Amino acid sequence: MENKNPGMTASRNVYLQMKPLAEARRILLEHFPSQAGPGTEFVSVPEAVGRILAAPVTARLSSPPFHLAAMDGIAVAAADTFGCSEVQPIELPVGDKAVYVNTGHVLPPGTDAVIMIEHVEIIDQTRVRIEAPVFPWRNVRKIGEDIVATEQLFPRNHRITPYCVGAILAAGVFSVEVRCRPRVMIIPTGNELVDWQSPQFSELEPGQVLETNGHVLGALVEAAGGTFTLHPIVGDRLDELKAALAAAAGGGFDLIMTVGGSSAGSEDYTKPAVQDLGEVLVHGVTMMPGKPVLLGDIGGLPILGMPGYPVSTIMAFEQFAVPLMTRMLGQPDARRQEVTVHPTRKIPSRLGLEEFVRVKIGRVGEGLVATQLPRAAGCITSLTEADGIIRIPNHSEGVPAHKPATAELLRPSHFIDNTIVIVGSHDNTLDILRDELKSQAPDMSISSSHVGSLGGLMAIKNGVCHLAGSHLLDTADGSYNRSYIRRYLPDREIVQINLVLRDQGLIVPKGNPKEIQGIADLGRDDLTLINRQSGSGTRILLDYELMRHQIDPRAINGYSDEEYTHMAVAVAVLSGTVDVGVGIFAAAKALGLDFIPLVQEQYDLIIPAEHFKTAHLDILLAVINTTRFKNRVVELGGYDTSRTGRASILTPADQENS
Numbered sequence: 001m002e003n004k005n006p007g008m009t010a011s012r013n014v015y016l017q018m019k020p021l022a023e024a025r026r027i028l029l030e031h032f033p034s035q036a037g038p039g040t041e042f043v044s045v046p047e048a049v050g051r052i053l054a055a056p057v058t059a060r061l062s063s064p065p066f067h068l069a070a071m072d073g074i075a076v077a078a079a080d081t082f083g084c085s086e087v088q089p090i091e092l093p094v095g096d097k098a099v100y101v102n103t104g105h106v107l108p109p110g111t112d113a114v115i116m117i118e119h120v121e122i123i124d125q126t127r128v129r130i131e132a133p134v135f136p137w138r139n140v141r142k143i144g145e146d147i148v149a150t151e152q153l154f155p156r157n158h159r160i161t162p163y164c165v166g167a168i169l170a171a172g173v174f175s176v177e178v179r180c181r182p183r184v185m186i187i188p189t190g191n192e193l194v195d196w197q198s199p200q201f202s203e204l205e206p207g208q209v210l211e212t213n214g215h216v217l218g219a220l221v222e223a224a225g226g227t228f229t230l231h232p233i234v235g236d237r238l239d240e241l242k243a244a245l246a247a248a249a250g251g252g253f254d255l256i257m258t259v260g261g262s263s264a265g266s267e268d269y270t271k272p273a274v275q276d277l278g279e280v281l282v283h284g285v286t287m288m289p290g291k292p293v294l295l296g297d298i299g300g301l302p303i304l305g306m307p308g309y310p311v312s313t314i315m316a317f318e319q320f321a322v323p324l325m326t327r328m329l330g331q332p333d334a335r336r337q338e339v340t341v342h343p344t345r346k347i348p349s350r351l352g353l354e355e356f357v358r359v360k361i362g363r364v365g366e367g368l369v370a371t372q373l374p375r376a377a378g379c380i381t382s383l384t385e386a387d388g389i390i391r392i393p394n395h396s397e398g399v400p401a402h403k404p405a406t407a408e409l410l411r412p413s414h415f416i417d418n419t420i421v422i423v424g425s426h427d428n429t430l431d432i433l434r435d436e437l438k439s440q441a442p443d444m445s446i447s448s449s450h451v452g453s454l455g456g457l458m459a460i461k462n463g464v465c466h467l468a469g470s471h472l473l474d475t476a477d478g479s480y481n482r483s484y485i486r487r488y489l490p491d492r493e494i495v496q497i498n499l500v501l502r503d504q505g506l507i508v509p510k511g512n513p514k515e516i517q518g519i520a521d522l523g524r525d526d527l528t529l530i531n532r533q534s535g536s537g538t539r540i541l542l543d544y545e546l547m548r549h550q551i552d553p554r555a556i557n558g559y560s561d562e563e564y565t566h567m568a569v570a571v572a573v574l575s576g577t578v579d580v581g582v583g584i585f586a587a588a589k590a591l592g593l594d595f596i597p598l599v600q601e602q603y604d605l606i607i608p609a610e611h612f613k614t615a616h617l618d619i620l621l622a623v624i625n626t627t628r629f630k631n632r633v634v635e636l637g638g639y640d641t642s643r644t645g646r647a648s649i650l651t652p653a654d655q656e657n658s
Contacts, residue, residue, distance in 0.1 A: 018284035018291075021319060027281050028295050028320060029327070032302055037328035038180040038254050045168050048160045050225065051178040052329045056435050057154045061172030062144040062571060067107040071139040074098040074120055074128060075111035081133040089131045091123065098128050107140060112577075114139035137577075144571035147171045150590040151567055153384070155435035157330040157442045163384045182226040182255060182328045184321075185248040188214040189234045189241060189270070190260045190308065213259045213313050217306065220317050224325045229253075241273045249277070249298045255324060256301060257317075258294075260308035270294050270305035278303070290315040332414050332443035339388070339416070341370035341407045344464045347390065348398040357399075358386035360447045361407060362421035362466070365610075369421065369464045370407055371449050387411050387419070387447070415445060420616055422448040424456020424468035425537050426565040427603050428586045429500055429639065432632045436623050444619060450564045452536035453481075457488045460608055466617070467607040469499070471537035475544045480602035485650055493609035494650045499624065500603050500633060501640035503585040504541060506596040507573050514579055518596060519545045522556050522580065529558040530572040530581040537601070538566075542582050545598065567591075585638025600640065609649075621645065 019027065040054040069075060080097055084090040092098040098120075099108045107114075113134045121129040146167075147153070153167055154160075160168075160176070168176065193211040194201060204210065211233055218228040231248070234240050241258070248256045258270050271294055274280050278298035283305075285293050293316040294305030304320055306313040326333055341361055349355045359370040373386055388407035392399060399405045409416065420437075422430065426448075434446040448469075451459070456468025474483040485494050508516050514527060522529060532538040546553055553559045558578055563569050569581035570591045588595040611617055623629055630641040 018286050019282050021285055021287045024282045024285045024293075024295065025319065025323065028302070029323060031281055031297060032324065032327075037182060037330075040177050041180050042175045042177050044175055045165055045173065048168075048176055048178060049162055049165060051160050051176075051181075052225065052331060053154055053156050053158045053160065053176060054179050055177045056152050056156050056431075057158075057168055057171075057173055057176055059147050059149050059151050059153055059171035059173070061147075061170075062149045063147040063167075063170035064141050064143060064145060067112075067143055067575070067577075068141040069101040069103055069105045069107060069114045069139065070141050071114050071116045072102050073100075073115045073117040073139065075101045075105075075108050075114050076134065077111055078113040078134050078136040078138070081113075081115070081130060084130060084133055086131045089121075089129050091127050091129050094126050094128060112136045112140070142572075142577070143575040144568070148567045148571045148591075152431040152435065155431075155438040157438050159331065161384065167384050179329050182221075182325050183253045184221045184226050184228045184255045184257060184325075185231060185251065185253045186214045186217050186221075186228055186257050186259065187231040187234055187241075187244050187248065188259045189236065191236045193233045193260070195233055213306070213308065213310055216310060217257060217259065217313060217317060220314065220321070221325070224322055225329050225331075226255075226325055236269060238269045238272060241269050242276060245273055245277055245298060245303070249301050253301070254328060255304070255321065256298070257304045257306050257321065259306050259313060274298065274303055274305070285316075287315065287319070290319065293320065295320065330442045332412060332418075337409060337413055339368055339407055339409060339413060340404050341368040341388070341390070342402050342404060343370050343372065343390070343399050344401065344459070344462075345372065346398060346401040347372050347392070347405075349392040349396060351395065351397060355392040357390045357392060359388055359390055359407060360385065360421075360449070361387040361409070361416050362419040362447050363417050364421055364464055364466060368407075368416065370405070371423075371447075371464075387416055414443060418444040418616065419447045420444070420467070420620055421465045422446060422456075422467055422469060422605075423451055423459035423465040424470050424606070425453040425603070426450040426567075427469060427500070427502070428566065428584065428590070428636055429603075429633050430469065432629060432636075433499075433620075433623065436626065436629045436632070437620060440623055440626075441619050444616065446620075452533050452539070452564075454484070454488075454535035457484060457606065460492070460494075460606065461489060466611045467605050469603065470606050471502075471601050471603045473537065473541055473544060473601065481604050481606060482650065485606065491652050493652060495607045495609060495612040496648045496650060497605040497607060497621065497624070498602060498643045498646045499605050500644060501600050501642070502603055503595075503597050503599075503638040504538065504582070504601045505585065505598040507570050507581045507583045507588045508579065508594045508596065509573060509576070510592055510594055512594045512596075516580055516596060519549050519551070519598070522546070523551045525557070527557060527579045528577075529556050529561070530569050530578040531559055531562050532569065532582060533562040533564055536564075538582050541599065541601070586636040589637040595638075602643075 076098055115134050188211050192209045194208045196210050214230045221228040234244050274296040280296045282295040290312045292307040296303035306316050347357055358373040361368055361370050388409045390405050390407050430448050453470040453472045456470055459465040460468050470481050472481050472484040566583040566587035569583040570587040572578045573581050574591045585595050625645040633639045
């Protein structure tokens with residue numbers, strides 16, 4: 001006689017040891033502690049959106065590659081306009097002293113500024129009249145304004161966004177090395193399932209169910225960065241399921257998910273199939289929905305038995321599949337939310353405009369601090385570098401400094417919480433440090449702002465960073481940073497960590513065409529200098545050297561023209577806009593420029609004691625002390641790592657006694 005109730009006699013997969021969600025996740029992730037993923041491949045940059053970098057991306061070209069007009073108007077030599085006014089206008093011949101340009105045009109030779117067309121009075125086809133002077137580089141996008149050749153755009157394990165595509169292509173890079181997408185096999189099971197894509201399908205018969213979970217899981221896999229193969233429906237037969245699992249386990253996949261059949265019913269065969277082929281790690285989790293999930297291992301490959309109900313399978317995917325896949329891709333778990341931040345500086349805005357201000361965000365102490373990124377429409381890196389956006393409504397004139405504001409996160413909050421905020425002097429080794437940290441701790445990152453060494457000490461004083469980069473020379477005794485810490489942070493316990501010793505000097509064009517020998521030449525009338533900003537250690541060094549050589553800064557062409565990084569100084573020399581700049585050897589070497597050494601200086605990380613004693617700084621300091629980091633630094637040229645990682649502590653008592 002036919003058994004009308006097979007559940008009464010068939011073996012049932014009773015949940016004997018259900019696990020809490022946290023414990024089940026721990027068991028799964030500890031069992032697969034270093035799931036390596038499927039390797040790497042090179043892909044075209046336009047096709048790389050959403051992919052994860054397997055190696056850092058370095059710019060091959062500067063962007064823009066030439067000086068470009070930023071406005072429609074006339075290109076002029078700024079010096080030709082000096083002295084004119086409404087009462088004393090000047091006329092310029094068209095084609096000689098004034099050249100018509102449109103936005104984006106390459107600046108004609110001999111010109112260094114653009115006067116907007118609405119400020120030009122056209123006399124006739126050969127002459128124009130202007131009533132106000134223009135300053136050099138006004139309304140001009142200079143070479144390297146956005147991206148400087150050889151700079152690191154993105155570290156490994158960075159997810160490429162549509163914004164990144166523009167930045168990478170603009171930098172002359174057309175293919176990138178990325179992690180291969182995890183390959184997932186999805187096996188729907190159940191006698192009741194019907195393939196709605198089958199040519200034989202027309203209408204559902206009583207007891208039949210459309211197979212949809214496999215397609216939902218496939219879409220979730222792709223959203224998580226993977227690819228999927230949807231297996232034909234497997235009936236409720238143990239031998240069929242075992243055959244499908246065995247074939248998938250040997251088919252080059254990185255993860256296998258069955259759908260349905262993971263519960264405790266008499267025709268739920270996932271548990272016995274996995275037991276026969278491998279090991280069941282967890283059967284049943286105390287979560288609702290999602291209780292019937294099964295976690296297993298077949299030949300070292302993770303097997304997830306997903307529940308048959310759609311909401312349950314989605315919840316199980318988010319809790320178990322996503323952590324596995326993000327590990328394969330070297331990524332942290334994704335989280336999205338709005339957060340309250342405190343801007344480090346006032347962010348002004350114009351009435352009548354709703355503004356989306358790009359900001360870097362980091363957690364310092366108990367709150368989140370936000371640092372505004374450049375607003376220029378031509379700077380695509382203001383988006384690729386952004387952690388969030390502060391939306392300023394059209395009825396507001398801006399956001400005050402240190403007052404709470406709401407930011408929409410462009411990165412997961414976990415990423416923000418694990419960001420180390422560095423403010424202060426620029427150094428090329430910070431890019432290597434960022435990449436090495438990302439390599440060894442994928443859920444951590446560095447956010448650096450270049451405001452000069454003194455600016456970094458002030459950021460520590462104001463509590464808006466974890467540490468500062470500094471190379472402030474005490475001209476009285478030749479020491480670095482210590483006397484400035486005593487002066488500006490007298491009541492703080494500070495840890496001073498040496499990052500590098502580096503060669504600082506004069507950066508000049510290849511071949512040194514003007515035969516510059518040293519500081520004494522800077523007073524020559526035929527030389528133009530590009531300077532660093534006030535408060536930077538490089539500026540202090542230059543001023544000290546000028547004093548030693550009895551050179552009046554006011555006699556130096558370009559002394560008041562400032563840049564904020566060594567690479568910006570180097571690109572100014574490379575572009576021919578200046579003849580010389582003060583910077584580090586690594587910047588000159590990176591752009592193929594010549595270098596005249598002045599001094600080997602000490603570049604330190606200045607860390608308040610309360611941040612030094614944190615887990616994040618422990619990881620950062622461990623990276624700094626690795627041989628791989630030091631070797632990469634030495635390869636840049638002009639660096640000495642013999643003292644890298646060496647620490648000294650300055651307490652308030654030490655400062656008072658000094």
